[in-house]
Each structure stands twice: as structure tokens, then as C-alpha cells.
Amino acid sequence: MSTQSETTLPGAPVPFPGEPQVSAQLAATMGVDQSEWQRILKALGREPTYAELGVFSVMWSEHCSYKSSRIHLRKLPTKGPKVVQGPGENAGAVDIGDGYCAVFKMESHNHPSYIEPYQGAATGVGGILRDVFTMGARPVANLNSLRFGRPDHPRTPELLRGVVAGIGGYGNSIGVPTVGGEVQFDASYDGNILVNAFTVGIARSEGLFFGKAEGLGNPVIYVGSRTGRDGIHGATMASAEFDAESEKKLPTVQVGDPFREKLLLEACLEIFAKGCLVGIQDMGAAGLTSSSVEMAARAGNGLELDLDAIPRRTYGLTPYEMLLSESQERMLMVSEAGREEEVFEICRKWDLDFAVVGRVTDTGRFVCKATPGHDPLDPKSAPKSPQVVVDIPIGPLADEAPLYDRPQEAPPPVGDAGGPALGDLSGLDLARELVELVGSPNIGSRAWIWRQYDHIVRAGSVFRPGESDAAVVRVFCGKDGDPSFEGAKVKYLALSSDCNGRHVLLDPHDGAAMAVAECARNIVCSGGEPLGLTDCLNFASPQKPQTMWRFARAIEGLRDACTALGVPVVSGNVSLYNETEGRPILPTPTVAIVGQLASVEDRLRLAFASDGDLIAHLGTGSRGALGGSEFRTRKTGVVGGDPVGIDLDAEVKLQQCVLALARAHVLRSAHDLSDGGFAVALTESAIAGGRGCRVTLPGHAAIAKAARLFSEEPTRVIVSFAKEQRAEVERLCAQHGVPFEVIGEVGGDTVRIEECLEVPVAQLADAHARCLEPIVGR
Known part of the structure; x- marks a missing residue:
């Protein structure tokens, strides 16, 4: 030698x-x-x-x-009591107890997937798997975050089919379950789709x-x-x-x-x-x-x-x-x-x-x-x-490579982007609006996608996709993940990915903060405590000052939300130049969070479980702000309106409260309000449980009903619980300083929102299930 x-x-x-x-x-x-x-x-x-x-x-x-981007990424919080490995290596890692850690990262494979969707997406999955097992961890679960162009764009069917097939083909073949993710459609992605892949694995903390x-x-x-x-x-x-x-x-x-x-x-x-x-x-x-x-x-x-x-x-x-x-x-x-x-x-x-x-x-x-x-x-x-x-x-x-502090320029407020105003909301058929919204490609069922992924291989999936706000997986910490190994420790991880580029466009700081908050809210609504975050920051050309202004503000939003919620950034990826012939994508700082359940008994579903259960709205009241919402965008054809904003102090209180409720085992269901707002969240819980509900619409009566129904303001959760648990739920909410309002009961076969709408659950479920048919058929 x-x-x-x-x-x-x-x-x-x-x-x-x-x-x-x-x-x-x-x-x-x-x-x-x-x-x-x-x-x-x-x-x-x-x-x-x-x-x-x-x-x-x-x-x-x-x-x-x-x-x-390096000069801006330094602002992100990367340390915390659970951090085993922060940014700078192939993947990050957080402590999950008993000498073990969860190793995870998210990466982009956007451009290759647009050119050749199957192989581009497949090799994106392969690459992120290698990032994780290179650290000495056995991969246990995958997620993905996907963005496509307009549903009626001529390439969208081919791209959607190819990307989903590529993700499923690679993940299914290697035997790592794909347990969740998200997909959205917007004209800004017509010429530049996004394929962000995430993997988490398990390793000994001392054996990385x-x-x-x-x-x-x-x-x-x-x-x-x-x-x-x-x-x-x-x-x-x-x-x-x-x-x-x-x-x-x-x-x-x-x-x-x-x-x-x-x-x-x-x-x-x-x-x-x-x-x-x-x-x-x-x-x-x-x-x-x-x-x-x-x-x-x-x-x-x-x-x-x-x-x-x-x-x-x-x-x-x-x-x-x-x-x-x-x-x-x-x-x-x-x-x-x-x-x-x-x-x-x-x-x-x-x-x-x-x-x-x-x-x-x-x-x-x-x-x-x-x-x-x-x-x-x-x-x-x-x-x-x-x-x-x-x-x-x-x-x-390496360390002496070029480092640029690119010029920044604040763009003019997006507003209505020169498009039509929303107009009068008083004469709308609210039942029809809800059916159309629930059946839209951005909100409806992802079953056509999930069916192509093996989400139960390795027998670790606690929930099937769509059963809870976050994926929950059981992992065995022992000899090479073998559940039969004597002395193996069983852990339960909660996983979620999120971002809404419409809200980031209107306000990059608050929009990015909302992505972190929603992702963490999904974790606690499933019964888990958020431990660490990875990001995939998808933006247009950094040589354009307005792009860099949005990028810098988004980083600050991620920083502020991660700091407030105590969720450090342990790994990540930046994908720039996401534009075609000068047309940029929506700024899309995607985040994924790994959380942990203290006990499998803490797990929560989103489905209404039993007739007669009470339904309550937790969190901040709605101001009826429709900026960036799916409802408003569908109505006007453009992303516009005033940013909805986020109160991070209130968000922290809500998430701590929901986690306490989950650990107290007093809830039957929990579901956060996000895309589509209150009416859609209520409907999703009804569809998942196969049973209806009768509620009153929260919020001030002076605010238009449509605005209260479909606003996507954050920091709100719908929960259900047995009547005998009301006092304890109310007590814990008061203890955490979280507004609590009982709004109705589970039961019947319709979603009925008093003085607004009443629609059969079966009709809503049918529209929900058929949402992708215009793109990929039955």
C-alpha cells in the first residue's frame, strides 16, 4: 500500500x-x-x-x-437540543431517543423531470435515498412535493403521469414506502415543474x-x-x-x-x-x-x-x-x-x-x-x-468558491396583478362553490397518485395517505431495523411537507413562515412533536433583483417561524433559475418536518369518528381575508389580494395546545385549516369519516360568509371530541391561551353550515375523488 x-x-x-x-x-x-x-x-x-x-x-x-444563496442561508437557526447533525453533510439528523436518530433531507430534481419526467423523478428519489444511507442510516420512508402547470396545459398530463410513475417505480422497487406528500397546479409551473423528494432513515447517533x-x-x-x-x-x-x-x-x-x-x-x-x-x-x-x-x-x-x-x-x-x-x-x-x-x-x-x-x-x-x-x-x-x-x-x-450578495429590489405589491377584482360575494351559491372547490385539482383527493406508491412496505405505516394531516410511521431501532430483533426499540415518526407559493408571492416573509407553521401544525394534528426541518427553496433567477428580494425575505420568514416554533433547520437544498424564457415560477420554499410521537396512543386522525361528537374551532378568528386563497384565485384567474399574515406567538400557543390535547387522549379528530379554508377542512373531515356534520360558521357576522368559509388564514384547527371530554378540552385550551369555540356536532349525511349551505357528503366525496380526472382520466 x-x-x-x-x-x-x-x-x-x-x-x-x-x-x-x-x-x-x-x-x-x-x-x-x-x-x-x-x-x-x-x-x-x-x-x-x-x-x-x-x-x-x-x-x-x-x-x-x-x-x-449561502450568504442568506447563514441566517437560519441550525442548532437545538435534538440536533445530532446540522447542515453541511449529506443529510441532517435529530435525536429520537435510546441512542438513535432520524436522518433526513429534501432535494430538488426539477429540470431533469421536466425534460424526461419518469427518469428525472426516479433518479431524484434515488439521489435522496443515497444522501440518507450514505450517513449510515437505513431509509424508512419517502415523501415528495410536486408542482405542475395548469391542469389544461397540453404537457401537464404527460408530466404528471411520468413523474408519479417515476417516483413509484423507484421507491416501490427498492422497498422504501412513499407515505405522503403534496401536489399543486399553477400556470407559473407550465414550463418548469418542481419535483422535490424527501427521505428519512434511522441510524445510531454514535454511528453516523x-x-x-x-x-x-x-x-x-x-x-x-x-x-x-x-x-x-x-x-x-x-x-x-x-x-x-x-x-x-x-x-x-x-x-x-x-x-x-x-x-x-x-x-x-x-x-x-x-x-x-x-x-x-x-x-x-x-x-x-x-x-x-x-x-x-x-x-x-x-x-x-x-x-x-x-x-x-x-x-x-x-x-x-x-x-x-x-x-x-x-x-x-x-x-x-x-x-x-x-x-x-x-x-x-x-x-x-x-x-x-x-x-x-x-x-x-x-x-x-x-x-x-x-x-x-x-x-x-x-x-x-x-x-x-x-x-x-x-x-x-469549495470554501473559496464565488459568493455573491446579489442586488435586491422590492417588487411592487402583487395586488390583483392587473386582473379582475373579486367583486361582490353576497349573491354566490355557496353550496356549488364548495363542491367545485373540493373537486378542484389543487384540493381534491390524491388517491390516483397514492395508488401508484407502495406506502405499506416494511409494515411501518400507521396511517394510510389521507387519514391524518401528517404521515405517521413505526420504525424499529435495533439490529438493522429488524422488528424481530430482541431488544429493538419502537419509535413513531410523523412526517409532513408543505408550501403555498401563492402566499409567498404576496408576502415572502409571512408566506414562508406560514409554510413552516402549516407543516408543523400538520405534525401536531397527527399527535407528534416537531423535531427538525429540511427545506428545498425553489426560486427563479437570482440575477433578477426582485427574485433575490423575495428569496432573502423568505429566508427571514423561515428563520422567524423556525425560531418561534423551536424547529431547527438541519439540512436543505436551493434550486434557482426555475423559470422559462423569463417567466418565473411562484416562489416555492418547500419545507418538510420530522416529528415524533411520545406514544402511538397519541396519534390523531382527521376523520370525524362518531355521531354526536362535538366539533370545535381552535385558534384565531377569521378576518375573512381571501388574499392568495384557492377560492380567490379560481374566481379571478390571478394570484392577488392582501396577504393574510401570521401571528407566530398565537401559532406557538395553538400548536402546544393541540399537542397537549393529543397526549391527553381527549380528541377524536384534528385537522388544520389551510388550502380552501374552513369549509374545505370541515368537508375533508366529513369525507374521511363518511359522516356529516351540522355547524355554525365562526367569525364575525359582518364579514361576508364566503370570505369566512374560504379564507386560508393560518393558526386554526378543527377538532372533534366526545361530549364528556368538553370540559377537559376547554380547560387545556384556556391553559394555553387558545381561543375555543364549540361550533356543532358530528352526524347526519350532509355537511350543513347554518345559514350558508347544506350538501350531501356523498356528493362532496364524489367531486373530491374525481378531481384529477380532467388531467389523467379515471
Whole structure:
């Protein structure tokens, strides 16, 4: 085994035969602007080789460097008593007791999914799974957050079908349940859909693995699928806005193999148990380049790679292609010197390709060597005689990468965006309005989607999708998650993802805060306590001052809500340039929260459970504000109106109260008010329980009934409980300073809101179930 003193230090790289001539103009086509080109020349003291330019272009892309967002992300709260691992690693982790932690992250795969929906979505799932099991955690559940264009847009059916099939195809095949998520439709996503994938896994808190290339002379080992040309410049493509040519970028989309990933997962967990690794990183965005550079940077070391040793499945791969390929199901490991055979033995068992491809050095440089004309797939190729093709200091590729404080400009208030005003609400047929709203694509049933996901594999799902505001899963903390293992500890996690871009557009700060609050409210309405948050911040071009103003305000909204609710941010992702030919998406800072139930007996459903139960409204009273609501948007065709705002102090009190009610076991159901407002939340509880209700409409009588029915103001929950529990429910609400109002009873076969509307539950359920038929049929 070679040691550091035996490592050959390279000279200046020379161009590889057949490479294009490098220039500032070529760099521009890779997303490197003039100022960055000058920085490259200064960092190297010379012009880069073609492979080096490729390395800089991907490492300095928004997707890898966060160069426009890092300065703002530093504002987020990342510490807390439950935090085991915060941002900076492959995933974050929070303590769940008995020496175990939940490891989780959310990532975007937006651009690839628009170009090739099945593979784009599938490899998004594969990538986030690897982020989690790279940390030493066994994945136990997936979520997703999806955005599509107008329901009647010609591409929406194809994109929806392809994305859902890709998510299901990958998750179902690898055996990790997809237990929940969300989907919305808006014209702003016509040319740029969003596919955000989330995974949570379980690991021992003292047994986490990190992406560090430590130990001078230690071998760097490639494990997994062989390298091809798929996905080259995927990170760069994800860091540029779409144009008329974007749909032709199919080669930048990766191709996934979930069965190979299953083998890789099991092999990695077995290798971890051997204790022979000092670091590991999955080859995700920017492939071999990012994994190598990030591991070296975290350890303060250098890395030298032998590209001739890279397992490959395609003839004639160049250094540029091997470094930038995003072929899936690949890992880069650093093992202790002398223990490589332990890794190889397990790889052989699981039928995975492997090779020693480099060494850890103390040079602080990223060095790659390759032999011109050598191809291990071609028996007639040139013999190995490697030359240096890349020699770059690690610093400029990592911590010293460009960092921009982009100009900001407050946009004019959205208001009605020049569209029609809402008009008089007094003459509306409120029953018909409710049926149409419940049956709309943004609010109705997601059963067509859920049916394509395996949400019960591993036997951990406590609720099926749609039964509760958050997904609740049972996990076994013991020998590799085996429930039959003697002494295994059973834990119950609650999972939710949320964001409403309409509210963020109207007020980025409060809209982002509302996303955090709703996500956490979903957790407590299911009986769980929120522990930690991951985000996926989807915005348009950072080079537009109005986008950066919205981004900065949204970060502050996330910060304020997370701080108030005590939910630290432990991981996340930023996806910028989500626009097509200058048309931006709604600002969509998606969040996902992991919570924990103290006991499975604390779990709460959203369904009305028993006739005669009382129904109560908890939380702030409605002002009838319709800004950003689904009702208003459907009526006017534009996102408009005054922002509804959020009172975080009141939100904290409400969530603490609902959690106390869940733990006191005095509620039969709990459901938060969000999309569609009071009338829709009431209807969803009725449909889920298959029984009606009779209630009075809360709020001041001077406010229009339609406004009180359909306002999406936050900090409100509908609960039901047995009559004999009324005193205790009222006592706990008073103890927490939460407004409490009994508004009616469960029973009958209609949803009846006094002096407003009465509609059969069966009619509402039918409209709810058929909501996606105009897009995908029956």
C-alpha cells in the first residue's frame, strides 16, 4: 500500500488529445461568466485544461456552490437540543431517543423531470435515498412535493403521469414506502415543474458516517454502477433557466436502476458495520468531481485520482466525461489503509463493481491522471501511462468558491396583478362553490397518485395517505431495523411537507413562515412533536433583483417561524433559475418536518369518528381575508389580494395546545385549516369519516360568509371530541391561551353550515375523488 511520501506530485496538466480549445467563450457556454473566468485564471496561474474547466463549471454552479444563496442561508437557526447533525453533510439528523436518530433531507430534481419526467423523478428519489444511507442510516420512508402547470396545459398530463410513475417505480422497487406528500397546479409551473423528494432513515447517533477524505495515504474506493455518459453537466443544467432548447437536453438526465441501488444500499450498510471506512460520499450532482472535492475539503486534505481505474460501461470516455458524469447508484469511499479487501469482499457478495481509484494526499489539491488512448474496455487500447489532466487547489473549488450578495429590489405589491377584482360575494351559491372547490385539482383527493406508491412496505405505516394531516410511521431501532430483533426499540415518526407559493408571492416573509407553521401544525394534528426541518427553496433567477428580494425575505420568514416554533433547520437544498424564457415560477420554499410521537396512543386522525361528537374551532378568528386563497384565485384567474399574515406567538400557543390535547387522549379528530379554508377542512373531515356534520360558521357576522368559509388564514384547527371530554378540552385550551369555540356536532349525511349551505357528503366525496380526472382520466 503506498503512503503519502510515495505519492507522485504532479506537474502542470497538459491538454488531453481531442479536447476542445479552452477559452472564455467556451466557459460562458458552461455557465462561467467573465469575472469567474478571471478567477479561474488567477487560481491556477494559467489557463485551465478542458477537464479543469468542466470541474470549475460544476463546482461553481448554483446547484453545488450555493453562490447566490449561502450568504442568506447563514441566517437560519441550525442548532437545538435534538440536533445530532446540522447542515453541511449529506443529510441532517435529530435525536429520537435510546441512542438513535432520524436522518433526513429534501432535494430538488426539477429540470431533469421536466425534460424526461419518469427518469428525472426516479433518479431524484434515488439521489435522496443515497444522501440518507450514505450517513449510515437505513431509509424508512419517502415523501415528495410536486408542482405542475395548469391542469389544461397540453404537457401537464404527460408530466404528471411520468413523474408519479417515476417516483413509484423507484421507491416501490427498492422497498422504501412513499407515505405522503403534496401536489399543486399553477400556470407559473407550465414550463418548469418542481419535483422535490424527501427521505428519512434511522441510524445510531454514535454511528453516523461523514463525507470526509481523512488519513493520508488512505485508499479512495469507487463502489456501485459503472460510469457512462448520462447526466453530464446535470448540475450546470439545473443552474440555468429553461429556454426553447431545454427539452433537447435529454443527455443531461440521469438513468436510474433501483434494483442496483438496493444492492448498493445493503452493501453500504454491511460495510459500515465492519468499521473499515473513514469517509463516504455518494456521487450525486457533479458526480465524481463533487464527491471527491467535498470529501477533501471537509477534511482539509487533497485527493489524487487515477481515472484509468474508473469502472465504465461506455467506450472512449474522456477525463472530462468521467469527472462530470452523473451516472446513478455510485459511491466514493475512503477506507483505512490495509482494509480494502473487507470492502471488496462485501462488494463481490452484492455483485457491485469496485476499484481503488485514488489516494488521500496532504497537498490540498484535486489531482486527476489519465492515459491518452487507454480504455479498459478496449483490449487494443494504449497501455497505461498516466499524465496529469487536472491539478486544482481544493480551496477555490469549495470554501473559496464565488459568493455573491446579489442586488435586491422590492417588487411592487402583487395586488390583483392587473386582473379582475373579486367583486361582490353576497349573491354566490355557496353550496356549488364548495363542491367545485373540493373537486378542484389543487384540493381534491390524491388517491390516483397514492395508488401508484407502495406506502405499506416494511409494515411501518400507521396511517394510510389521507387519514391524518401528517404521515405517521413505526420504525424499529435495533439490529438493522429488524422488528424481530430482541431488544429493538419502537419509535413513531410523523412526517409532513408543505408550501403555498401563492402566499409567498404576496408576502415572502409571512408566506414562508406560514409554510413552516402549516407543516408543523400538520405534525401536531397527527399527535407528534416537531423535531427538525429540511427545506428545498425553489426560486427563479437570482440575477433578477426582485427574485433575490423575495428569496432573502423568505429566508427571514423561515428563520422567524423556525425560531418561534423551536424547529431547527438541519439540512436543505436551493434550486434557482426555475423559470422559462423569463417567466418565473411562484416562489416555492418547500419545507418538510420530522416529528415524533411520545406514544402511538397519541396519534390523531382527521376523520370525524362518531355521531354526536362535538366539533370545535381552535385558534384565531377569521378576518375573512381571501388574499392568495384557492377560492380567490379560481374566481379571478390571478394570484392577488392582501396577504393574510401570521401571528407566530398565537401559532406557538395553538400548536402546544393541540399537542397537549393529543397526549391527553381527549380528541377524536384534528385537522388544520389551510388550502380552501374552513369549509374545505370541515368537508375533508366529513369525507374521511363518511359522516356529516351540522355547524355554525365562526367569525364575525359582518364579514361576508364566503370570505369566512374560504379564507386560508393560518393558526386554526378543527377538532372533534366526545361530549364528556368538553370540559377537559376547554380547560387545556384556556391553559394555553387558545381561543375555543364549540361550533356543532358530528352526524347526519350532509355537511350543513347554518345559514350558508347544506350538501350531501356523498356528493362532496364524489367531486373530491374525481378531481384529477380532467388531467389523467379515471
